[in-house]
Structure formats: structure tokens, C-alpha cells
Amino acid sequence: xxxxxxxxxxxxxxxxxxxxxxxxxxxxDTQRSWLRQMLLIRRFEEKAGxxxxxxxxxxxxxxxxxxxxxxVGTLAAMRGDxxxxxxxREHGHALARGMSARAxxxxxxGKAAGCSHGKGGSMHLIDASLGxxxxxxxxxxxxxLTTGMAFAIKYREEDRVAVCYFGEAAxxxxxxxxxxxxxxxxxxxxxxxxxxxxxxxxxxxxxxSAIYDISERALSYDMDREVVDxxxxxxxxxxxxxxxxxxxxxxxPTLLEIRTYRFMGHSMSDPIHGHYRTREEVEEHRKxxxxxxWSEKLKADGIIDERGIKSLDADVISEVExxxxxxxxxxxxxxxxxWTDVYAxxxxx
Amino acid sequence: xxxxxxxxxxxQAIREEMRLDPSVxxxxxxxxxxxxxxxxxxxxxxEFGPMRxxxxxxxxxxxxxxxxxxxxVGLRPIVEFMTWNFALLAIxxxxxxxxxxxxxxxxxxxxxxxxxxxxxxxLQLAAQHSQAFESWYxxxxxxxxxxxxxxxxxxxxxxxxxxxxxPVVFIEGEMLYNTKGEVPEGEYLTPIGVADVKRxxxxxxxxxxxxxxxxxxxxxxxxxxxxxxxxxxxLRTIRPLDHETVLASVSKTHRAVxxxxxxxxxxxxxxxxxxxxxxxxxxxxxxxxxxTGADVPMPYNKHLEKASKADPPKVIAAVKRxxxxxx
Ligand SMILES: Cc1ncc(C[n+]2csc(CCOP(=O)(O)OP(=O)(O)O)c2C)c(N)n1
Ligand SMILES: [Mg+2]
Numbered sequence: 001x002x003x004x005x006x007x008x009x010x011x012x013x014x015x016x017x018x019x020x021x022x023x024x025x026x027x028x029d030t031q032r033s034w035l036r037q038m039l040l041i042r043r044f045e046e047k048a049g050x051x052x053x054x055x056x057x058x059x060x061x062x063x064x065x066x067x068x069x070x071x072v073g074t075l076a077a078m079r080g081d082x083x084x085x086x087x088x089r090e091h092g093h094a095l096a097r098g099m100s101a102r103a104x105x106x107x108x109x110g111k112a113a114g115c116s117h118g119k120g121g122s123m124h125l126i127d128a129s130l131g132x133x134x135x136x137x138x139x140x141x142x143x144x145l146t147t148g149m150a151f152a153i154k155y156r157e158e159d160r161v162a163v164c165y166f167g168e169a170a171x172x173x174x175x176x177x178x179x180x181x182x183x184x185x186x187x188x189x190x191x192x193x194x195x196x197x198x199x200x201x202x203x204x205x206x207x208x209s210a211i212y213d214i215s216e217r218a219l220s221y222d223m224d225r226e227v228v229d230x231x232x233x234x235x236x237x238x239x240x241x242x243x244x245x246x247x248x249x250x251x252x253p254t255l256l257e258i259r260t261y262r263f264m265g266h267s268m269s270d271p272i273h274g275h276y277r278t279r280e281e282v283e284e285h286r287k288x289x290x291x292x293x294w295s296e297k298l299k300a301d302g303i304i305d306e307r308g309i310k311s312l313d314a315d316v317i318s319e320v321e322x323x324x325x326x327x328x329x330x331x332x333x334x335x336x337x338x339w340t341d342v343y344a345x346x347x348x349x
Numbered sequence: 350x351x352x353x354x355x356x357x358x359x360x361q362a363i364r365e366e367m368r369l370d371p372s373v374x375x376x377x378x379x380x381x382x383x384x385x386x387x388x389x390x391x392x393x394x395x396e397f398g399p400m401r402x403x404x405x406x407x408x409x410x411x412x413x414x415x416x417x418x419x420x421x422v423g424l425r426p427i428v429e430f431m432t433w434n435f436a437l438l439a440i441x442x443x444x445x446x447x448x449x450x451x452x453x454x455x456x457x458x459x460x461x462x463x464x465x466x467x468x469x470x471x472l473q474l475a476a477q478h479s480q481a482f483e484s485w486y487x488x489x490x491x492x493x494x495x496x497x498x499x500x501x502x503x504x505x506x507x508x509x510x511x512x513x514x515x516p517v518v519f520i521e522g523e524m525l526y527n528t529k530g531e532v533p534e535g536e537y538l539t540p541i542g543v544a545d546v547k548r549x550x551x552x553x554x555x556x557x558x559x560x561x562x563x564x565x566x567x568x569x570x571x572x573x574x575x576x577x578x579x580x581x582x583x584l585r586t587i588r589p590l591d592h593e594t595v596l597a598s599v600s601k602t603h604r605a606v607x608x609x610x611x612x613x614x615x616x617x618x619x620x621x622x623x624x625x626x627x628x629x630x631x632x633x634x635x636x637x638x639x640x641t642g643a644d645v646p647m648p649y650n651k652h653l654e655k656a657s658k659a660d661p662p663k664v665i666a667a668v669k670r671x672x673x674x675x676x
Contacts, residue, residue: 083422114455116453116454116455117455117456118455119452119453119455120453120454120455126454126458128454128457128458133422133458134450134453134454134458138445138446141414141441141442141445141446142414142446143414144412144413144414144417144442145414145415145418145446146418147411147415148414148415148417148418148419148421148422148426149418149419149422151415151418151419152419152422152423152424153422154400155374155400155424156424162418174410175411175414175441177411178406178408178410178411178412179415181408181411182406182411182412182415341451341452341455342451342452342491343491343515344451344459344513344514348490349493349542349589349590
């Protein structure tokens with residue numbers, strides 16, 4: 001009991017941001033591109049929130065604001081032919097993977113021009129050509145899929161990796177354990193990325209999990225693990241590089257616990273701070289906004305200045321505005337589309 | 350033509366498809382070293398090795414998901430459930446992922462997986478091991494549900510299921526594995542979605558599937574002694590349901606009894622009755638009746654178990670009622 005009581009949840013700061021981090025192997029363009037990607041996700045999500053309030057987006061809509069460095073840093077360490085699955089909080093991953101803001105926004109609007117032709121929506125952004133295989137709505141349900149994709153990679157003797165993003169609440173779900181056990185048992189090239197944003201809806205980690213250090217779950221499966229500061233895109237990238245190397249070269253799976261924080265409510269129907277967390281807590285975490293952290297670092301390294309940041313921001317804002325106009329003007333799916341894509345033959349049964 | 354068991358017919362189907370297509374693999378509990386809980390996979394590990402005949406931990410949700418994930422990126426898994434009772438732990442993957450990926454992705458992703466294993470009751474296995482779940486899966490758009498009754502259909506339908514681009518729930522009869530019949534060697538495909546008239550008749554149609562095909566055939570034999578000529582339609586595929594064959598038969602006989610092993614509420618028979626009354630109401634000379642398993646969990650005691658099952662006397666009684674020979 002004492003061991004557990006002593007084991008406080010780590011703050012992102014405690015997770016490894018202390019030492020100065022050399023960026024020498026990264027060229028300046030790459031470093032600026034990460035800032036641009038994070039800004040794009042931020043502005044996209046803000047616009048999605050606005051569109052939701054106007055009734056242009058329906059259903060559930062889970063914003064990624066605050067967690068941008070996780071998607072951008074991890075995806076930067078991957079290859080174009082790797083396989084990706086994510087939860088319903090996946091707009092950021094889709095954009096960082098290279099899905100156009102137009103295709104993503106149009107999907108949120110339910111339009112035929114959306115990446116899933118309006119049949120998936122916010123929770124099911126999918127682009128098979130990008131290896132972006134969802135966008136899944138059942139907590140934990142997609143984790144075994146990634147194990148299966150990693151199995152297929154090994155079966156075909158390829159050197160891709162399969163990567164899965166899920167929240168910290170998913171680790172209490174049986175699918176997580178079953179999936180990780182098989183990946184470790186069979187030595188599969190899979191990377192399980194737990195985005196620990198501290199809450200599953202309104203339930204804090206400590207109210208749902210018997211241990212607070214999620215990465216320790218990997219010990220049960222003799223799997224490599226790391227705890228990563230999710231507010232620093234460079235730290236995320238470097239941890240992911242190590243995990244990718246283990247997976248690609250040695251077929252060793254990894255559990256990465258990336259500590260981050262969601263700045264918005266659980267979904268658009270949930271206020272930013274409700275009964276489960278205080279305004280002060282959110283404000284405290286906002287001080288380590290991943291965009292701010294990275295901007296400061298780039299400025300300190302002389303890679304960009306304030307004007308450069310403003311111009312990047314203006315650039316992504318116009319990209320997002322264009323996506324919004326595109327999605328708004330795009331056509332709904334034809335009524336007949338109701339009946340297509342149920343079976344390969346096209347018809348229903 | 351060789352006479353082989355239902356079990357060996359399934360084995361042949363898997364073996365032939367694995368030889369033809371390197372992307373086909375088999376996974377499940379005890380499928381490899383142990384040679385299959387019901388010996389369907391006998392000899393496959395030796396021929397294909399452990400990468401293609403994969404022994405899994407007892408982790409139904411997990412390995413069903415592994416199968417679906419592998420199928421999403423182009424493999425053709427045959428996921429064996431030791432029995433469909435245990436597949437309840439995996440139903441999220443079958444229903445929420447396998448059945449829906451094509452639709453949710455706007456047609457981008459196929460899940461060409463087969464989920465197979467024995468369903469229904471055996472003998473005195475009690476409530477948790479004796480259940481027929483076909484109506485659950487048949488309820489789901491995106492799934493196909495196939496249930497062969499004979500060795501030949503077992504082979505032909507399993508080969509078709511493995512080649513199908515959609516997820517197929519393939520429910521074998523636990524009590525049918527030892528039954529024997531003629532099975533064509535080599536390339537032999539039975540189309541999914543086509544019922545089969547297992548006995549031609551003129552007076553009444555018995556609609557059945559899987560294990561209840563033999564129940565209906567036995568009932569038909571005894572009815573013949575009473576001068577009643579029953580036609581037996583084996584659905585073979587529950588979804589897509591072959592309306593044409595069912596309606597043609599009932600249009601001819603004007604009377605029907607639907608026989609199934611499962612519970613009555615929202616069962617397969619309910620769907621069949623709906624189709625008949627909707628499409629050919631005017632052809633009917635009497636209401637369609639159903640014979641189902643008793644609406645209770647399966648008891649262990651063998652007399653109670655027997656009383657719970659759809660059997661020839663119950664079918665005969667129902668036939669006499671639709672013929673107004675008994676009330
Ligand atoms: C199996 C399942 N149970 C419940 C839900 C409803 N639900 C959706 S998201 C969520 C919280 C998940 O939190 P977490 O995994 O930490 O991800 P986050 O939302 O923080 O990104 C819940 C309970 C669900 N979608 N699936
Ligand atoms: Mg969370």
C-alpha cells in the first residue's frame with residue numbers, strides 16, 4: 001500500500017523535460033514544420049468547435065487541443081507505409097499524417113467529399129491510402145486491431161510498424177491487455193501509444209486505475225516501455241524514434257505512456273472544467289501548451305522569430321478557413337449512398 | 350465420390366484454400382499443436398507451420414481483433430472459436446469492427462475474415478455451453494451468416510466463405526462433426542446465400558438449417574408414412590437469406606413450419622415468417638408455425654434437455670396443425 005501511495009502521478013514536467021535537448025540532427029525546416037503542424041491542428045480544432053456550435057457538425061466531437069505534440073512528434077518518426085489506428089479523438093493524428101484539412105473538415109460536416117464520404121464523421125476519419133485506418137469509437141476496441149496489423153507485417157516479412165493511439169482510460173479495458181500480451185508473446189512490430197491526458201471523460205486516472213504509472217502495465221508483458229513528456233514535441237519524437245527502431249529492426253513492441261493534457265472538455269458537449277477538475281488546474285496546464293513550449297525553443301535557438309510564427313499561423317488559418325468553406329459548400333452524399341458499402345457486392349443482404 | 354465426415358470436409362476446405370492463397374491463415378485456441386479442440390485442423394500445423402496455423406492464448410476478444418486487424422491490411426484470417434459460446438467475449442470485434450469497417454470508411458476497407466466454430470447444443474453441456482447465436486449475428490448488416498448441415502455443404506460453403514470479401518460468421522454444428530456424406534474432391538464451391546431443397550414434397554414446407562435439417566428430414570420420413578409429403582428447405586445461409594427458394598417452396602405447398610435450434614424470441618424463424626407473410630400472404634392456407642428450442646437456459650438433466658429441443662415429434666405436431674389435422 002505504501003509503495004502505491006508514494007507513487008504520485010507524474011506531471012509532464014517530471015516526465016523528462018529537464019535536460020536540454022539537442023536538435024542537431026534535425027534541420028530547421030523540419031523543426032518549423034512541426035510548429036506549423038501543431039498550429040494547423042490547433043486552428044482546425046478551434047474551427048471545428050465553432051462549426052459544432054453552429055450545428056454544422058453533429059454527434060460527438062472530441063477536440064485534440066493541448067495534445068498536438070503527441071500526434072506531431074510520433075508521426076514525424078514514422079514512415080509513410082506504416083499502419084495507424086486511433087481512438088475517436090483523432091483529428092490531429094489524421095492531419096499530422098497528411099490528410100488534407102478539406103477532407104477532414106468535410107468528413108466532420110458529413111459531406112460526400114469527406115475522407116470517409118460522410119459515413120464516418122468525427123470519430124471515424126479514415127484514409128486507407130495513408131495507412132490511416134481509423135478513427136474508432138469503442139474505447140480500447142482498436143488496440144487488438146493494431147496487434148493484428150503488426151501480425152500481418154510479420155507474416156509478410158515486411159519492415160513496417162503498426163501504431164495505435166488510445167487514452168489512459170483504455171488501459172483498464174480487457175482489449176488492451178489481450179492485445180499487448182499477444183504482441184509481446186509473438187514479438188510483433190507494434191507501438192502502443194497511451195495518451196495520458198489524466199481523464200477519461202470526468203474520471204481521473206487515480207479514480208479508475210489501481211496503479212498510476214501506466215507504463216508499468218508493460219511489465220506484465222515483458223514489453224519495452226517509456227514515460228514521455230507529451231508537451232514537448234522533440235521529446236515525443238525522440239522517444240518514438242527509439243520505439244520505431246525497436247519495432248522495425250527487432251520486432252519488439254513498446255508501450256509509450258505520453259503524458260499530456262486536454263485543454264478542452266471531453267467532447268464538445270462537455271464544459272472545459274466541470275465537477276471533475278478545476279479552472280486552476282486547467283490554467284496551470286495551459287502554461288505548458290505544446291505550441292508555446294516549441295515556439296519558445298525555436299525562438300531561443302534562432303530558428304524562427306515572432307514574425308515567422310505569426311506568418312505560419314496566418315498560413316494555417318487560411319488553410320483552415322478554406323477547409324471550412326469547402327466543407328460547408330460540399331454536397332451531402334447522394335440519398336442512394338445509404339445503401340452502399342455494406343457488403344463488397346455493393347448491395348445489402 | 351469420397352464419403353467423409355463433416356469435420357474432414359471442413360479440414361479439406363481450409364487445407365485447399367491455404368494451399369491456394371498464402372494470405373489465408375488459421376488462428377484460435379488449440380488449432381495447432383493440439384490439432385483442434387474438435388480436430389477440424391488436424392494436420393494443418395505440420396503442413397503450414399506456426400505462422401499460418403496460430404495457437405492463441407484464451408483471449409477471444411483479443412485474437413478476434415487480431416484477425417480483423419490483419420484482414421484490414423489484406424490477410425484472410427480464419428478465426429476459430431472453440432465454440433460460439435466463447436465468442437461472446439469477442440462480439441465487439443465482430444459487430445463493431447468487422448461488420449462496420451467497410452461502411453464507416455465509405456468503402457475503403459474490407460474485412461475478409463471468417464469467424465468459425467461449433468454452435469448450438471451438444472449433449473448435457475448445460476446452459477453456458479449449449480446456445481445457438483445465429484440470429485444475433487444475422488441481425489447485423491455487414492455480416493454474412495453461414496450454417497452448413499451436410500459434409501458437402503460444409504466444404505463448399507467454407508471455401509466460399511474464405512474467398513468472400515466480407516466478414517463471414519460460419520457456425521458449424523457441434524453434433525454434426527462426425528456425420529458422413531459424399532464430398533466432391535478439389536475445387537468445390539457452394540454459393541453463399543442460396544438455400545437447398547434437401548427433400549422435395551408437395552404438402553408442407555419445413556424450413557430449417559444446420560442441425561435441424563436432420564430433424565426435419567426425420568419428421569418428413571415419418572410424415573410420409575401418414576401420407577403427408579413434406580418439402581425440406583435447408584437455408585444453408587441465414588444472411589443473406591434466400592427468399593426465392595423459400596417463397597417458391599411455400600407457394601407450392603401453401604403451408605410452412607420453421608424449425609430452429611435457438612430460442613424463439615426474435616429468432617431466425619421470426620424473420621422467415623415475416624418474409625413469407627409479407628411476400629406471399631395469399632398463398633398461405635394456414636398460419637406459419639415455428640418449432641424452436643424451449644425458451645429457457647439449457648438444463649443439464651438429460652430428460653429436461655431432450656424436452657427442450659426441437660425434435661421430430663414437435664415438428665410433426667406442428668405440421669399436423671398447419672394441415673388442420675390436429676388442433
Ligand atoms: C467501451 C466503451 N465504453 C465507454 C465509452 C464511452 N466513452 C467514450 S470516451 C470515454 C473516455 C475515454 O477516455 P480515454 O481513454 O482516457 O481517452 P480520452 O477521451 O481522454 O482521449 C468513454 C467512457 C466508449 N466509447 N466505449
Ligand atoms: Mg484520457
